[in-house]
Amino acid sequence: MGGRFGDGPVRPEAQGIPQLSEDWQARALALTLASGALGRWNIDMSRRAREQLAPPDYARFSYFEKWTAALADLLVETGALSREELAAGDTTARPMADKTLRAEQVAGVLARGGPADRDTGPAPRFAPGDVVRTLRPAGNRLVEGGHTRLPAYAAGAQGRVLRRHGSHVLPDANAHGLGEAPEPLYAVAFPASELWTAPEHPRDEVILDLWQSYLEPA
Numbered sequence: 001m002g003g004r005f006g007d008g009p010v011r012p013e014a015q016g017i018p019q020l021s022e023d024w025q026a027r028a029l030a031l032t033l034a035s036g037a038l039g040r041w042n043i044d045m046s047r048r049a050r051e052q053l054a055p056p057d058y059a060r061f062s063y064f065e066k067w068t069a070a071l072a073d074l075l076v077e078t079g080a081l082s083r084e085e086l087a088a089g090d091t092t093a094r095p096m097a098d099k100t101l102r103a104e105q106v107a108g109v110l111a112r113g114g115p116a117d118r119d120t121g122p123a124p125r126f127a128p129g130d131v132v133r134t135l136r137p138a139g140n141r142l143v144e145g146g147h148t149r150l151p152a153y154a155a156g157a158q159g160r161v162l163r164r165h166g167s168h169v170l171p172d173a174n175a176h177g178l179g180e181a182p183e184p185l186y187a188v189a190f191p192a193s194e195l196w197t198a199p200e201h202p203r204d205e206v207i208l209d210l211w212q213s214y215l216e217p218a
Helices: 023-036 043-051 055-060 063-077 083-088 103-112
Strands: 131-134 158-168 183-191 205-211 215-217
Touching: 023 043, 023 063, 043 063, 063 083, 131 183, 158 205
Parallel strands: none
Antiparallel strands: 131 158, 131 215, 158 183, 183 205
């Protein structure tokens, strides 16, 4: 949604980590974290589920409402719960109950995180200083209409490679159960004038982390 017109100004002071101002928001966060521990999906599948919410819902839902709606879809999609069980609030013990995330385990799970860097993948095509261009349109080349981390506002833009991050899991594949398919990942700097027709500060830069298959030589 970056760069979309009509949403009003960006207010940096209002950005940051959403506040858990209500009890249900903390419960939504806890449910999402605990359900992820079942091992039935990965972080890219979670992002894909949130993106695939119906556009009217995505536009009107708050931050944690998006999380809750996407989690419900993932639980049904992966067979963890049926639609009927979800609708009924069925709390009967499930076969995967042995994977329950206990409160005392949470700190360790969060500390370990989910590293996405890998030692395999194709050889890097680009080096720091290379001028590159992103693909247009900014779509998933593996699954029609699928998840991608190339923002639509950066499609067809020219930038320069700042650094290589090594090889990382490709979200376009991982979000759809097609394997990790690791690729080189680059930090690429784009002038604001490459991304928007009339930027307020044309010499500002936006730095995006982009996978090799998103880029071509400029």
